[in-house]
Structures are given as C-alpha cells and as structure tokens.
Amino acid sequence: MTVNLLEHDLESLAAFCERLGEKRFRAVQLFRWIHQRGCSRFEDMSDLAKSLREKLKGVAHVKAMDVITQHISADGTIKWLFDVGGGNAVETVFIPEDDRGTLCLSTQAGCAMGCRFCSTGHQGFSRNLTTGEIIAQLWFAEHFLRKHLKRDERVISNTVMMGMGEPLQNYTALIPALRMMLDDHGYGLSRRRVTVSTSGLVKKIDLLGVECPVALAVSLHAPNNALRDYLVPLNIKHPLEELMPACVNYLEHAPRDFITFEYCMLDAVNDSDAHAQELVQLVKHYGHSVSWCKFNLIPFNPFPASGLHRSKQERIQGFAKILSEAGITTTIRKTRGDDIDAACGQLAGDVVDRTRVTVRIARQRSSELNSNPLDVPTDAKI
Numbered sequence: 358m359t360v361n362l363l364e365h366d367l368e369s370l371a372a373f374c375e376r377l378g379e380k381r382f383r384a385v386q387l388f389r390w391i392h393q394r395g396c397s398r399f400e401d402m403s404d405l406a407k408s409l410r411e412k413l414k415g416v417a418h419v420k421a422m423d424v425i426t427q428h429i430s431a432d433g434t435i436k437w438l439f440d441v442g443g444g445n446a447v448e449t450v451f452i453p454e455d456d457r458g459t460l461c462l463s464t465q466a467g468c469a470m471g472c473r474f475c476s477t478g479h480q481g482f483s484r485n486l487t488t489g490e491i492i493a494q495l496w497f498a499e500h501f502l503r504k505h506l507k508r509d510e511r512v513i514s515n516t517v518m519m520g521m522g523e524p525l526q527n528y529t530a531l532i533p534a535l536r537m538m539l540d541d542h543g544y545g546l547s548r549r550r551v552t553v554s555t556s557g558l559v560k561k562i563d564l565l566g567v568e569c570p571v572a573l574a575v576s577l578h579a580p581n582n583a584l585r586d587y588l589v590p591l592n593i594k595h596p597l598e599e600l601m602p603a604c605v606n607y608l609e610h611a612p613r614d615f616i617t618f619e620y621c622m623l624d625a626v627n628d629s630d631a632h633a634q635e636l637v638q639l640v641k642h643y644g645h646s647v648s649w650c651k652f653n654l655i656p657f658n659p660f661p662a663s664g665l666h667r668s669k670q671e672r673i674q675g676f677a678k679i680l681s682e683a684g685i686t687t688t689i690r691k692t693r694g695d696d697i698d699a700a701c702g703q704l705a706g707d708v709v710d711r712t713r714v715t716v717r718i719a720r721q722r723s724s725e726l727n728s729n730p731l732d733v734p735t736d737a738k739i
Contacts, residue, residue, distance in 0.1 A: 359418045362391060363496060364489035366533040367540055377412050385542055391419055392543040395500030421497040422447075422490060437498070441466055441490055445483045447521050449494040451502065451513070457550075458502070459515040462494045464531055465522025470556050471590050472576065474621045476660040477521045485527040491534040495544065516546060519554040519574070525561035535569050548572070548612035554619065559595045559603045566610035573607055574617040574653070575600070579627050580635035588627065601643040608649060615648070615686070621655045622668035622676065633679035640685060651686035652677075658692065 365373055371384040386405055390396045397419040399410045422439040425446055429435050435451040447463035468475070469482035495516060502512040516538055518524040524531050531553070537543045538551050552572040555562060562573070579585035585592040592600075604616045620636075622628050640647050654677055657667040668676070673689055680687040 359416055361489050362387070362417050362419050363421070363493050364487060366488070366536045367542060369533065373417075374409075377409070377416070379409055379412075383409060387413075388540075388542050392496065392537065392540075395496065395503070421493040424497075435498075435502075437494075439490075439494065439497075441486065443483070447486065447490075447494075449498060449520060451498055457514045458512050459517060460495060460498050460513045461517050461520045462491060463520030463522055464491055464518055464524040464527045468522045469526065470523050472556060472578075473588050474578070474623060474657055474663060474665055476663070479660075479662055485530060486522070488530045488533045491530060492537050495538065499544070511544075513544070514546070515550040515552070517552045517554060517574070519552070523556055523558065524553050525555045525558040525565065528561050528564070532569050535571060539569075539571075552617075556589050556591050557595050557600045558591070559599045562603045562607055566607045570607075570610035570612060572613050572617070573604070573611060574619055575604055576621075577618040578621050580632050580639050584627060584632075588623075597639070601639070605643055605649065616650045618650055618652050619655055620652055621657050622673050623657050624666040624668045624672070626665065628668040628672050628676055630675065630679060633676045637680065637683040637685065647684045651688070652680055653688050653690055655690045656692055 360373070362370065362373075367384065367388050370388055371381045374381070374384040374387070383405065387402065390402045390405070396402055399405070399413045399417075402410060405413075422441055425438040425440050427435065427437050433453040437449045438446050439449065440446055445466040447466050449463060450461040452459045452461065463486065465485050466483040467481050468477045470478055472478045495513065499511070499513050503509065506512060518531070535551060535553070538546045539548060548571050550572070552574050553565065554574040554576060556576045565571075565573070576589060577585070578588050579592075582592060582596045582598075585597065607616060608614065620627075636652070637647065640650055644650065654673055656670075656673060657665060659665065659667060677687045677689055
C-alpha cells in the first residue's frame with residue numbers, strides 16, 4: 358500500500374525521503390511541489406531526479422478526499438462535503454472577503470462535545486481525522502480556487518479550525534497540519550492568520566501555547582458556570598475557574614495580544630443585558646482589565662432539533678453596545694452561506710436529536726411555572 362504524502366509535514370517528509378536514500382533538500386523540493394503548486398503527479402515534478410520520481414511512484418501518492426458535493430452561495434461562499442470513508446463525511450467552507458480569503462476546516466467526523474446550539478454536536482462523534490485529511494481540505498480548496506477564480510497567487514490567507522469537531526481533542530493530528538500551514542515551504546500562513554477554536558480543553562490549550570502557538574478562539578457562550586454547563590457540557594469538567602486563567606496564560610505565547618471569545622446569541626437564553634454585564638465582570642476579574650480579549654457575537658443559525666432561536670437583531674446590537682461601552686472590542690459576525698447551510702453551527706447533514714433537547718426546551722418555553730424542566734441548575738441565568 359502506498360503512502361499519501363499529504364500526511365507528512367516537512368520533518369516527517371524528510372525522514373521519509375531519507376528512508377528512500379534521498380537527501381533533505383529533495384524533501385523540500387517535493388514539499389513545495391505538493392503544497393505550493395498543488396501537484397499530485399510525480400512525473401510532473403520536473404526538478405526532482407528521475408530516479409526519485411520512479412521510487413515515489415512505487416511507494417507514495419498525493420490525493421485529497423473525494424468530493425461528495427460542492428455548493429456555491431450567492432455571496433461567494435463555497436461549501437464542500439468530503440468523503441472520509443466508512444460512511445463518514447466532513448464539510449469545509451471557503452469564505453471570501455475583500456481583504457482576505459478564509460477557509461474553515463474540520464478536524465473530526467462529528468463531534469463529542471455536545472454543545473446545545475451546534476448541529477454537528479447533535480449528530481454525535483464518529484472519528485478523528487488524520488493529519489492528511491485535515492491538510493487535504495486546504496490543499497484541495499487552495500488549488501481548486503486558483504483555477505476557479507483564475508488566479509496564480511495564493512487565494513486562502515486565513516484558516517480557522519472551526520468546522521466539524523473539537524480541534525484540541527484531535528491534538529496529535531492537528532499539530533503537524535498546523536505546521537504545514539505555517540511552513541514557508543508549504544502555505545506560508547502567518548501565525549496570526551491561523552486560528553484554533555476550542556470549547557475549552559484546558560490542558561491542551563496550555564500545550565498548544567508551548568508547541569505551536571497560533572491565534573486562539575474560545576467558545577464561551579455564557580457568563581457563568583450554571584448556564585455554560587448547560588450550553589457547553591465540557592464546562593462541567595473544565596469550569597470557568599480553570600478556563601479563564603488558561604486563556605490569560607495563553608497570551609504569553611500567542612501571536613496576537615488578545616484571545617477571541619465566541620458567543621452564540623440565543624433568544625431568551627444568554628442574550629440579556631444582565632448576561633452582558635456579567636461578561637464584563639468576568640473579563641475584568643480574570644484579566645484585571647478588558648483589553649486582553651475580544652468578543653465575536655454569532656447570530657445563531659437554527660437547525661432542526663435544536664429547539665433554540667436566534668436573538669433578534671436589536672437585542673444583539675444592544676448586547677454588543679454594553680460590551681463595547683465597557684471597553685471590550687466587540688464584533689457581530691456577518692452570516693454567510695445561509696442559502697447553502699454553510700453558516701456557523703450548520704455543518705451537519707441530517708441531525709439526530711440524541712439528547713432530546715428539542716422536547717426539553719419546548720417544555721421550558723411553554724411552561725408558566727418555574728419548574729426547571731430543562732434540567733438546568735436553578736441559578737442559571739436563562
């Protein structure tokens with residue numbers, strides 16, 4: 358069986374070439390052909406020795422996953438569904454802007470975190486992606502887009518690990534993929550333009566800061582433990598008393614001087630003025646100021662079985678105003694790709710509601726009694 362060279366970062370590829378009796382500079386040449394030029398045919402790699410090209414044909418190949426579907430939104434957003442075998446598929450989304458092109462990558466097939474507002478979490482967890490499956494999304498998208506947009510220069514300037522899965526739960530495969538994104542012989546992306554989003558795996562946040570510091574985004578979504586326990590179940594294991602100090606400590610290594618907190622705006626759940634004011638106090642308590650972080654408010658994208666609703670636009674604006682007036686840099690994420698279900702939180706196919714969250718939220722909304730039918734602690738600020 359031949360090896361897919363997309364699995365190898367430069368150091369690993371150099372070791373592979375050494376086993377073939379080749380010197381390191383051959384690995385650099387090969388790496389550039391694959392990642393910078395998008396070449397998958399060894400016979401086309403003209404500056405490689407013919408003997409090496411013949412060796413590679415017998416032991417290696419370069420191939421992305423098969424594309425199941427491709428959808429292009431009216432706003433230019435593109436969503437691909439990739440086949441990763443075993444009946445599993447992952448989605449990747451390209452988001453064009455005037456000043457950048459961002460690729461949202463998946464790191465797992467499904468997700469085990471179970472966040473209440475995320476469709477991927479509702480479908481459950483299948484498996485981790487390999488390093489090659491993570492980087493193949495970038496490899497395919499970059500070189501497809503150059504042809505599609507008729508451009509010779511790099512199209513993708515930013516990558517975000519915000520697709521399907523919890524990136525830090527797949528840490529071993531993630532780190533080599535990040536290094537390929539950063540490598541000047543590969544994609545040459547700035548550390549400031551590569552973002553890992555996590556729901557709060559504290560020990561892995563610490564490790565990432567030491568081993569491969571890139572921009573960090575944390576899925577916060579609540580200002581207190583009681584509410585966050587419900588919305589982001591990982592909080593039960595890693596409460597705010599652990600998560601917030603880990604975020605502050607990450608700044609010692611981070612390429613930016615702030616951490617981004619993602620906050621999904623859920624109608625009548627986490628979007629009141631009181632919640633905003635509590636967030637201000639939370640940030641001040643752990644950072645002794647408000648300049649160490651920024652908030653990205655995300656309008657919730659409804660999906661079947663969630664039982665949740667998007668906050669009204671005026672409510673989101675009012676929430677943002679409280680944070681901004683407190684001195685916290687706050688943005689409201691523009692929804693993109695709604696017409697192809699490519700917006701944040703929509704990366705899943707048919708959703709199976711394994712947690713019966715729809716039933717529980719419906720009961721809470723219809724109940725006139727304070728009977729706590731959602732199994733949320735009574736001190737949760739819903």
